[in-house]
Amino acid sequence: MTIHTDTRPTLNLIRLAHGQGLDLPAYETKGAAGMDLRAAVEEGATLAIAPGKRALVPTGFILEIPEGFEAQIRPRSGLAFKHGITCLNTPGTIDSDYRGEVKVLLINLGDEPFDITRGMRIAQMVIAPVTQARVVEIAQVSETARGAGGFGSTGV
Ligand SMILES: O=c1ccn([C@H]2C[C@H](O)[C@@H](COP(=O)(O)OP(=O)(O)OP(=O)(O)O)O2)c(=O)[nH]1
Numbered sequence: 001m002t003i004h005t006d007t008r009p010t011l012n013l014i015r016l017a018h019g020q021g022l023d024l025p026a027y028e029t030k031g032a033a034g035m036d037l038r039a040a041v042e043e044g045a046t047l048a049i050a051p052g053k054r055a056l057v058p059t060g061f062i063l064e065i066p067e068g069f070e071a072q073i074r075p076r077s078g079l080a081f082k083h084g085i086t087c088l089n090t091p092g093t094i095d096s097d098y099r100g101e102v103k104v105l106l107i108n109l110g111d112e113p114f115d116i117t118r119g120m121r122i123a124q125m126v127i128a129p130v131t132q133a134r135v136v137e138i139a140q141v142s143e144t145a146r147g148a149g150g151f152g153s154t155g156v
């Protein structure tokens with residue numbers, strides 16, 4: 001009998017043909033919040049993102065996220081700081097019922113073209129709990145000290 005001591009939620013994954021041989025998403029350190037994701041571009045090929053342009057980068061895998069969770073695709077600060085590479089739709093939302101390939105939408109906000117090659121760690125993925133709310137239409141909302149003030153209403 002196998003005794004499982006790992007109480008973390010299980011993230012089932014299948015690797016697509018173009019994902020074979022790549023490292024699986026992984027936490028780089030013990031306390032990392034996100035698993036780094038690798039680019040599943042063709043071996044030997046370069047996906048160049050020109051300044052101001054965007055690219056949808058394949059990861060080579062499909063997930064089964066447990067119900068009640070989502071995956072958030074977030075940029076890596078190193079790529080953002082050094083090269084101006086970030087996720088356009090950050091944080092990207094991977095729904096628990098999505099069964100397509102996970103893809104990363106990168107944009108180059110830097111001044112130089114940026115080359116993506118196979119296996120490059122392009123983004124990170126955070127697994128987070130999700131609460132779904134029920135929507136109830138009402139006639140009036142309750143009064144609060146803030147009221148409708150926002151967008152800097154409390155000063156700088
Ligand atoms: O960075 C991302 C964002 C989304 N997705 C996939 C998984 C997600 O479950 C699905 C839909 O994403 P989202 O709801 O953000 O996009 P949408 O424009 O609302 O598309 P849809 O109408 O398919 O929901 O696309 C990715 O692979 N990468």
Ligand SMILES: [Mg+2]
Pocket residue numbers: none
């Ligand atoms: Mg949607």
